[in-house]
Amino acid sequence: MKMFASSSRSAQTPILLVCLGLLTALVGATAGLTVGRVAMVTLISLVFVIGQSTFTGNSGVMSFGHVAFMAIGAYTTAYLTIPVPLKGVLFAELPHSLRFLAHVHAPFIPAVLLSGLAALVLGLVTAPVVARLSGLQSGIATLALLVVVYNVLNSWTAVTRGSSSMIGIPRNTTTWLAFAFVVAAVIVSWAYKKSRSGLQLQASREDYWAAVASGVAVGRHRAVAWILSAFLCGVSGSLYAGFLMSFNVNAFFLSATFAFTVMIVIGGYLSLSGAVVGAVAVSVLQEFLRRLQDGEFTGGSALPAGLADLLLAAVLLIVLIKAPLGLMGVRELRLPGRRRSQRAEAAKGAAGAEGEVRAPV
Amino acid sequence: MGTATARRPSVLRMAGGGVHFDGLKAVDDVSIEVRSGQVVGLIGPNGSGKTTTLNLLSGMLRASAGTIRLDDVDLTSMSMRKRVRLGVVRTFQSGRVFARLTVLENVEAAALGSGLGRRRARALAAGIIDELGLRPDADRRAESLTAGRIRITAIARALACRPRFLLLDEPAAGQNESEAVSLIRSIRGFAQDRDCGVLLVEHDMAVVMQTCDHLHVLDSGRTVAEGAPADVRRDPRVIEIYFGKRH
Numbered sequence A: 001m002k003m004f005a006s007s008s009r010s011a012q013t014p015i016l017l018v019c020l021g022l023l024t025a026l027v028g029a030t031a032g033l034t035v036g037r038v039a040m041v042t043l044i045s046l047v048f049v050i051g052q053s054t055f056t057g058n059s060g061v062m063s064f065g066h067v068a069f070m071a072i073g074a075y076t077t078a079y080l081t082i083p084v085p086l087k088g089v090l091f092a093e094l095p096h097s098l099r100f101l102a103h104v105h106a107p108f109i110p111a112v113l114l115s116g117l118a119a120l121v122l123g124l125v126t127a128p129v130v131a132r133l134s135g136l137q138s139g140i141a142t143l144a145l146l147v148v149v150y151n152v153l154n155s156w157t158a159v160t161r162g163s164s165s166m167i168g169i170p171r172n173t174t175t176w177l178a179f180a181f182v183v184a185a186v187i188v189s190w191a192y193k194k195s196r197s198g199l200q201l202q203a204s205r206e207d208y209w210a211a212v213a214s215g216v217a218v219g220r221h222r223a224v225a226w227i228l229s230a231f232l233c234g235v236s237g238s239l240y241a242g243f244l245m246s247f248n249v250n251a252f253f254l255s256a257t258f259a260f261t262v263m264i265v266i267g268g269y270l271s272l273s274g275a276v277v278g279a280v281a282v283s284v285l286q287e288f289l290r291r292l293q294d295g296e297f298t299g300g301s302a303l304p305a306g307l308a309d310l311l312l313a314a315v316l317l318i319v320l321i322k323a324p325l326g327l328m329g330v331r332e333l334r335l336p337g338r339r340r341s342q343r344a345e346a347a348k349g350a351a352g353a354e355g356e357v358r359a360p361v
Numbered sequence B: 001m002g003t004a005t006a007r008r009p010s011v012l013r014m015a016g017g018g019v020h021f022d023g024l025k026a027v028d029d030v031s032i033e034v035r036s037g038q039v040v041g042l043i044g045p046n047g048s049g050k051t052t053t054l055n056l057l058s059g060m061l062r063a064s065a066g067t068i069r070l071d072d073v074d075l076t077s078m079s080m081r082k083r084v085r086l087g088v089v090r091t092f093q094s095g096r097v098f099a100r101l102t103v104l105e106n107v108e109a110a111a112l113g114s115g116l117g118r119r120r121a122r123a124l125a126a127g128i129i130d131e132l133g134l135r136p137d138a139d140r141r142a143e144s145l146t147a148g149r150i151r152i153t154a155i156a157r158a159l160a161c162r163p164r165f166l167l168l169d170e171p172a173a174g175q176n177e178s179e180a181v182s183l184i185r186s187i188r189g190f191a192q193d194r195d196c197g198v199l200l201v202e203h204d205m206a207v208v209m210q211t212c213d214h215l216h217v218l219d220s221g222r223t224v225a226e227g228a229p230a231d232v233r234r235d236p237r238v239i240e241i242y243f244g245k246r247h
């Protein structure tokens, strides 16, 4: 009946999100080297923000630690795909118990999935803590996870090469492969959002105690979402490694965390569409600002360094002031429809934070 | 819903329950009992400890004195979630719906929380939404409803937890006259059809008189009277609390 209309129409959102990814991939596949690179990084970022949003969007708990999962994914892929002879040279000082790592090898797609699994294991280990914390505490705890993982990767030189770069990773990440993982990530994340666990987790996001009073095992659902999001972020790290061919531990620390946080916050950290729209919008904006700074629009004379970052920060501030819940709020992308209730709601919420910005479709 | 399977009548009982906040005895040596199928009114002036009593029974607060039992099961130190699973379900004085979920999702989340599978949760939620007349609002976000409808959504959510005991904190607040009347009628219905025990916190004496089988009056955290509504109404201490202090 009419009552369930919203669920039958809900496939709209993942399809629209995949279309945004497709657009990005098409641009990447047809444009030149520079734009192609930007598009590739955008696709990989999409997998990441979709992964993080699987946790933050449904739980309402912010995380600054997901880049740690990305790092685990990237390092796992390095180990699984660098040719064995080269590994013998790069990792000559592996501790005895880890010697086998110099000989393992996997084709790329299994390597991507194994990288996701490695991140998932870290998610599994940290889930009991995350399940118990909210608000500021979990902000700090997730940041601590990032710092711990960074420090381990930076100090355990025999295994991770410390602050030296990981090199010799074959380039396996193609635009279309990255796109395929975007599609998979959208499907997984959307399916979770619509699952029993996802709905109960969203209930706890809206009111923790009312959810507990409805029998919801909040901690358990938080843990499920956390582990799932760890896997997806691990996958994005793997794709990143297979694209860069060489990387340094610093790629997975504060500046990456900040960049992804900006995407998620601008788009709207409570919705999957918010993460996707934010990632695409911020990527486009960053590229535009970079060109602006390089003087592309001012007749070749470069503008002061740092201007691009400054403008990005300004955009972030404006969005946060105008729409504290980001461009999408808690909404998901939909085609403009004749949904009476939605419209009535929009009229009613116009004074509120989310009513301000229309879905860009 | 109200399958006529005669469950063994149950009793939810707090004996000598108490809790204090920094020296303030919010609830002090209160003994209260609800049987399945019965509507017990819990009344008293502002700050007399009604909500705190509900918090103790539901497990949101731990009692610092006394025991809480559901038949033979000791609930005293059991978590709120486990009590919900045993059928002790409460609503909140301030509604506390899941604001940005739809009404249907609100009710469905609770049905899932109480342990049902997806399909049965959907069916149960749809049935309760129909029963409480929420169907026109089913696909709207809870935050967009009127205060009265928000209350009803909160009650629908509590019913979705399949309560054996329903603890309602001022459910009629924010309702208009006709909403309140039909709500009161439904509350009696819950008790009869579901064989559910109801503990009803309510300010309005008229409402309480026509709804409850038994009344329990609190003042400053202590029981001042209890018994059949007609008797309680004649109790001099209740008259003083309810009518004396006003002038």
Ligand SMILES: Nc1ncnc2c1ncn2[C@@H]1O[C@H](COP(=O)(O)OP(=O)(O)OP(=O)(O)O)[C@@H](O)[C@H]1O
Pocket: B021, B024, B026, B044, B045, B046, B047, B048, B049, B050, B051, B052, B053, B093
């Ligand atoms: N968490 C708390 N911390 C400190 N004091 C509290 C707390 N909860 C309740 N109190 C105090 O305990 C007393 C009883 O409060 P309670 O909310 O149970 O009253 P009530 O009967 O529900 O009142 P009302 O009719 O206004 O809802 C009040 O004096 C209140 O200020």
Ligand SMILES: [Mg+2]
Pocket: B050, B051, B052, B093, B169
């Ligand atoms: Mg109260």
